[in-house]
Each structure stands twice: as C-alpha cells, then as structure tokens.
Amino acid sequence: MAARNLGHYLPDEEPMEQDSMAKAKSRLRLAVVCSSNQNRSMEAHCMLRRQGFLRVRSFGTGSSVRLPGPTPYMPNVYDFQTTYEQMYEDLIRKDEDLYRHTGILGMLQRNKRIKPRPERFQNCYDMFDLILTCEESVFWRVVRELNERQSVMRKPVNVINVDIQDDDTEAILGSVLLCHLCHCILLMGNTQKELVELLKLFEEGLSMPFLHARCFY
Incomplete structure (x- = not known):
C-alpha cells in the first residue's frame, strides 16, 4: 500500500x-x-x-499470538492470556538487542499503553x-x-x-x-x-x- x-x-x-x-x-x-x-x-x-x-x-x-523470532521458522508463540508486558519481558530475556532492533519491543511498549493484553x-x-x-x-x-x-x-x-x-x-x-x-x-x-x-x-x-x-x- x-x-x-x-x-x-x-x-x-x-x-x-x-x-x-x-x-x-x-x-x-x-x-x-x-x-x-x-x-x-x-x-x-x-x-x-x-x-x-x-x-x-x-x-x-x-489460535495463538505469533511474533517474529530470530528466523522466519522460529516465531515467538503466546496464548491470548499472555499480557503485552509479559511478552516484552520474555523477549528482553531472549535477545534484547535483536528485538529492539527489529522494533518488536517498541511495538509492545505501544500496545501495553493501550490495553493489557491481546484479545x-x-x-x-x-x-x-x-x-x-x-x-x-x-x-x-x-x-x-x-x-x-x-x-x-x-x-x-x-x-x-x-x-x-x-x-x-x-x-x-x-x-x-x-x-x-x-x-x-x-x-x-x-x-x-x-x-x-x-x-x-x-x-x-x-x-x-x-x-x-x-x-x-
């Protein structure tokens, strides 16, 4: 677009x-x-x-929440009960530099300002x-x-x-x-x-x- x-x-x-x-x-x-x-x-x-x-x-x-991982074949998968804050903390533990560089952490920061978790x-x-x-x-x-x-x-x-x-x-x-x-x-x-x-x-x-x-x- x-x-x-x-x-x-x-x-x-x-x-x-x-x-x-x-x-x-x-x-x-x-x-x-x-x-x-x-x-x-x-x-x-x-x-x-x-x-x-x-x-x-x-x-x-x-059926689940999927976020990009280190490769296209290794996504991060969560259920809909997982909060954006929990996803954020999980990705920081896994590889903060990677997920900050790809913008995923910034996206999750925006999301958790809007509501607690995905629906x-x-x-x-x-x-x-x-x-x-x-x-x-x-x-x-x-x-x-x-x-x-x-x-x-x-x-x-x-x-x-x-x-x-x-x-x-x-x-x-x-x-x-x-x-x-x-x-x-x-x-x-x-x-x-x-x-x-x-x-x-x-x-x-x-x-x-x-x-x-x-x-x-």
Whole structure:
C-alpha cells in the first residue's frame, strides 16, 4: 500500500459540523481485527482513538499470538492470556538487542499503553456497528464466526476488509486509510446502497479491493 492523498474520496455531501462529527465518532462501536492483535489492529486502534473514536476495540483471530523470532521458522508463540508486558519481558530475556532492533519491543511498549493484553475476536460477544479487518483470511474468519452464532436480535453489523501488509510502515499507512474510511462512512447516509457506492469509490481510487459483508448479531 503506497502513501496516497485520500482527501478527494470524501462523499459529495456537506461536511458535518465539528460537534456533530465528534458525537458521531464517540458513539460508533468499532472493532479492528488482524491475526494476532499486535501490529496492524493495534496501530489502527491507536490512530482511531487519537482521532476521537472513543469506542474502538481491537482483536486477533488466530489460535495463538505469533511474533517474529530470530528466523522466519522460529516465531515467538503466546496464548491470548499472555499480557503485552509479559511478552516484552520474555523477549528482553531472549535477545534484547535483536528485538529492539527489529522494533518488536517498541511495538509492545505501544500496545501495553493501550490495553493489557491481546484479545481474540471469537471470545468477544459485544456488539459493534462496524468491524474492520486487515487481511482477507481474517475477514472470512470474522464473517464465519458471526454467521455461526445463534442470533435472535438480528442487529446488523457491516464487516469491511482492507488488506494491510504486516509490517510497521504498512500498518501506519493502513491505519490512516481505515481512519479516513470511518470518517467517510460517518459523513454519508445510513443505507447499504450508499456504503456499497462508497467502497466502490475507494476501490477505484486506490486500485485495491474492499471486501464487504453484512452480518447480524
């Protein structure tokens, strides 16, 4: 994902007043999901919260949390009950110089300022208005999980995927894109047709696919 000027992809509507936008952002129940709840979802969590999305949460969908190790074939694997602080201390014991150089320790320091530990989406039964995923396989896991739950309330939720590569630079660029997408969604009307048109506009402007599914709680 290259850095792009996204300003001209806003919907053709009068902008919200500042107070109205702030209230809309504070009300939106938003989830960002990647595989391990470490890099992409946490960078977006941080960015969205700074931009006034006060009800944002982040998750992973993997069976475990995986962090890069000394080689691609030797990852550091933790369960979702392990805190970011515990991971940080473990990596310092293993090879502080390596993990400081690769940025993993810096990432974990950022993560633990946001929340204590990673969370697994499949273990969360809270309702959201919008779920953003960072990888196609994660998107399908989220959609499958929601569809398999026995729902009686039939509360709709839009699930949207934007593919973001799992490295520091792309996570930052991806978080900017997700934040911009959320602002655009708040500016448009509240119909599925308008959402589909907005995503097509993003796809055409950025030359990248945006998967979308409407699920229910």
